[in-house]
Amino acid sequence: MTRRPRCQPRADRSAPTVRSTSTTTRPPIRRCSEADATAIRGVVTAALTAGATRPHIITRATEHPSVLAAFEYVERFHGAEVTVLPVDGDGLLTPDVLASRCARRRFSCR
Structure with missing residues (x-):
């Protein structure tokens, strides 16, 4: 039996569908990364609640598209x-790239 990758949608529609009751519009999020998207939104919301005026979040270009969509959403x-x-x-991700971005932000990556 061939197993499909976790992030691929099911070919058959036998899986139950979840309907949103929210009236707000959100970018589409694939099922396998909903926890990641929730965590990203939660961290930004917590930072705003704690008084941050513009939270800064760093990610890699190779993240799953749905995770990148969550970053676009909070931005x-x-x-x-x-x-x-x-x-x-x-x-x-090379340490030099991360260090150069940290040096621009007045905080230490160590």
Whole structure:
């Protein structure tokens, strides 16, 4: 039996569907990354509640599209500053890239 990757939608529609009762519009989020998107929104909301005027969040360019959509959401609707770091040819984030972004922000990455 061939197993499908976790983030792929089911070919058959036998899985129960969840309907949103919310009246707010959100970017589409795939089922496998809903927890990630909720965590991203929660961190930004907590920072705003704690008094941050514009929370800054850092991610990699190789994140799942639904996770990147969550970052776009908090940037657009909550005013967060989102930095998407580039990766090398192997898809890895180099420490030098992260350190250079931290140096621009007046905080230490150590």
